[in-house]
Amino acid sequence: MIFVLSGKNVELARAEVEALGGKGRLYDNFLFLDAKFDYSRLAYTNKVLKFLFKCKKSDLKNKFESFNWKNVYKNNFCIRSNKTKYEKDFAKFVWDSVDNPKVQLVNSDTEIWIYFGKDVFVGKKVYDREEKFQKRRPDLRPGFYPVSIKPKLARALVNLSGVRKGMIWDPFCGTSGILIEAWLMGLKVIGSDLDPKMIEASKKNFKEFDMKGRLKLGDSRKLKYKCDAIVCDPPYGRRASLHKTEIEKLYKKFLENVYGFVDKVVLMAPNNVKVVSKYKKRLVAVDYVHGGLTRKIYVLTRD
Numbered sequence: 001m002i003f004v005l006s007g008k009n010v011e012l013a014r015a016e017v018e019a020l021g022g023k024g025r026l027y028d029n030f031l032f033l034d035a036k037f038d039y040s041r042l043a044y045t046n047k048v049l050k051f052l053f054k055c056k057k058s059d060l061k062n063k064f065e066s067f068n069w070k071n072v073y074k075n076n077f078c079i080r081s082n083k084t085k086y087e088k089d090f091a092k093f094v095w096d097s098v099d100n101p102k103v104q105l106v107n108s109d110t111e112i113w114i115y116f117g118k119d120v121f122v123g124k125k126v127y128d129r130e131e132k133f134q135k136r137r138p139d140l141r142p143g144f145y146p147v148s149i150k151p152k153l154a155r156a157l158v159n160l161s162g163v164r165k166g167m168i169w170d171p172f173c174g175t176s177g178i179l180i181e182a183w184l185m186g187l188k189v190i191g192s193d194l195d196p197k198m199i200e201a202s203k204k205n206f207k208e209f210d211m212k213g214r215l216k217l218g219d220s221r222k223l224k225y226k227c228d229a230i231v232c233d234p235p236y237g238r239r240a241s242l243h244k245t246e247i248e249k250l251y252k253k254f255l256e257n258v259y260g261f262v263d264k265v266v267l268m269a270p271n272n273v274k275v276v277s278k279y280k281k282r283l284v285a286v287d288y289v290h291g292g293l294t295r296k297i298y299v300l301t302r303d
């Protein structure tokens, strides 16, 4: 398969796919990996193609001419490319090689993609991202505070846990931005937060999205819930009342608390905050936010 990754954050897009499907090989923003799972979970993958061939641009015409299109053609076809001017030229080769060819530009049964990069990749589309994250924008939800994480990023964080089925706990749940995405992916959820206002907001959002799961007022340094992974974005410490050292202490104490019973933690922390813990720490991606805030995304594991 070829996973066509969003160019906005290739690192994060790659990590998300690999957490669910295993290690792949990256060329530009194309990740080559033979993995089958529910692709609609992915936030930063735009398309998934069945790999057909790779070649130099100068060989493309010959390759197209000699390829057995009968093997991939079904009912109708269209050619798509990141360089649209070539679409028509190459459609001719498919047209000439199949019986009763039919071109269908919208909802085609055989959508062939040609990607021009350093090399040229050709594949047949098997999945297109249709998720409309904008529809779930935090400010459109009944429980809203500006701390809310955006749904696309929240979804990627959940995927980084690699949990395909099971329970996600967010001990800094805020308005439940992460848990909403986890729930929509078919996972079970638990949320907790120190601030009663956040728990109230989360309750409204749980109702809005018809979610089942526990919501608890409490301190992440003390609560203990069994889960398959923790996924969270703890406070950033941008407010004057929460200084960097206090934030680092909070992260440390929280991780000490959960180390004994949680195998995996996906955590997003501001660039300048040191994450100290007994967990094995892997920096998987960086998220650049407007206004000078850069956040690092870590996956912490016990082994």
Ligand SMILES: C[S@@+](CC[C@H](N)C(=O)[O-])C[C@H]1O[C@@H](n2cnc3c(N)ncnc32)[C@H](O)[C@@H]1O
Pocket (backbone or CB within 6 Å): 147, 148, 149, 171, 172, 173, 174, 175, 176, 177, 178, 192, 193, 194, 195, 198, 218, 219, 220, 221, 233, 234, 235, 236, 250
């Ligand atoms: C960046 S916000 C999380 C936003 C959340 N992901 C959302 O989508 O709304 C961090 C949250 O951590 C909570 N918090 C701060 N200290 C905490 C602690 N010791 N235990 C639990 N929650 C805490 C804050 O009340 C805040 O809601």
